[in-house]
Amino acid sequence: MGVIRVRGVTVYYGSFKALNTVDVEVEAGEVLALIGPNGSGKTTLLKTMCGILNPKLGAVYLDGKEVHRIPKMELSKIIGYAPQRLEVNFAMPVLDFVLTGRRAYASWDYSREDYNISLKALKMLRADHLITRRLDQLSGGELQRVVIARALASEPKVLLLDEPTSSLDPKHQIEILETLRSLSRNFSTTVIMSLHDLTHAYRYADKTLILKDGQVFAAGRTSDVIREDILEPVYGVKLKVLKEFRAVLPEDPHVL
Numbered sequence: 001m002g003v004i005r006v007r008g009v010t011v012y013y014g015s016f017k018a019l020n021t022v023d024v025e026v027e028a029g030e031v032l033a034l035i036g037p038n039g040s041g042k043t044t045l046l047k048t049m050c051g052i053l054n055p056k057l058g059a060v061y062l063d064g065k066e067v068h069r070i071p072k073m074e075l076s077k078i079i080g081y082a083p084q085r086l087e088v089n090f091a092m093p094v095l096d097f098v099l100t101g102r103r104a105y106a107s108w109d110y111s112r113e114d115y116n117i118s119l120k121a122l123k124m125l126r127a128d129h130l131i132t133r134r135l136d137q138l139s140g141g142e143l144q145r146v147v148i149a150r151a152l153a154s155e156p157k158v159l160l161l162d163e164p165t166s167s168l169d170p171k172h173q174i175e176i177l178e179t180l181r182s183l184s185r186n187f188s189t190t191v192i193m194s195l196h197d198l199t200h201a202y203r204y205a206d207k208t209l210i211l212k213d214g215q216v217f218a219a220g221r222t223s224d225v226i227r228e229d230i231l232e233p234v235y236g237v238k239l240k241v242l243k244e245f246r247a248v249l250p251e252d253p254h255v256l
């Protein structure tokens with residue numbers, strides 16, 4: 001459970017083609033990094049994978065079933081999505097918000113188990129001290145951890161995360177990436193995340209997909225894809241892949 005196959009997916013916003021015949025396969029328990037410049041289609045691909053957007057051509061399959069044919073409630077138990085931007089009532093208390101990740105399980109009210117699982121998700125994200133706060137009282141990084149906790153609260157087989165580390169300090173970045181990796185290794189959770197930090201992709205992803213202008217520029221095992229000759233034409237900057245540190249850095253033009 002948790003196998004994702006994206007086949008020939010083409011997505012339009014009006015007449016603009018945001019994704020063009022994208023193919024990718026992710027096995028259960030794998031971590032896939034989606035990388036590429038701003039506007040290359042990462043968010044669009046994540047939203048298509050979780051059924052928010054409909055492809056004009058092609059399809060996304062989850063364990064062999066077309067995602068758009070799976071009833072929304074059933075799908076929300078299998079796929080957890082942590083968006084980059086939230087569209088919610090920001091006056092909502094943190095715990096109530098995380099509990100919405102359990103909506104598909106609740107009958108008419110949340111059970112003790114729903115509360116316990118939500119609290120466990122907040123603990124995993126080191127955010128349980130925030131349960132009495134409201135969303136509008138949180139810092140950017142605190143809110144980001146709470147949003148990821150909600151995605152975890154549905155105990156999904158597939159986790160889709162849109163730039164999960166973008167607002168976090170280095171310690172919380174590493175903690176979240178380690179948590180995601182341990183979910184993949186220990187519970188076979190499939191993790192698909194868009195990232196701008198190429199070092200994070202290099203260190204934490206089994207596979208990497210590079211998007212450029214809505215098309216797959218390169219895809220495969222991360223060590224085969226994170227290469228200077230592949231990344232430089234995508235980003236249009238000189239980059240150094242430091243294998244011994246498993247890091248990717250822009251070259252400093254001021255160092256001769």
Ligand SMILES: Nc1ncnc2c1ncn2[C@@H]1O[C@H](COP(=O)(O)OP(=O)(O)OP(=O)(O)O)[C@@H](O)[C@H]1O
Nearest residue numbers: 013016018036037038039040041042043044045194
């Ligand atoms: N609702 C929309 N209507 C029209 N165009 C859109 C919409 N959402 C995104 N786009 C366009 O589709 C393209 C892909 O956007 P997307 O958000 O998927 O890129 P991204 O790779 O996630 O970018 P970023 O790294 O900046 O978050 C961009 O050119 C964007 O302007």
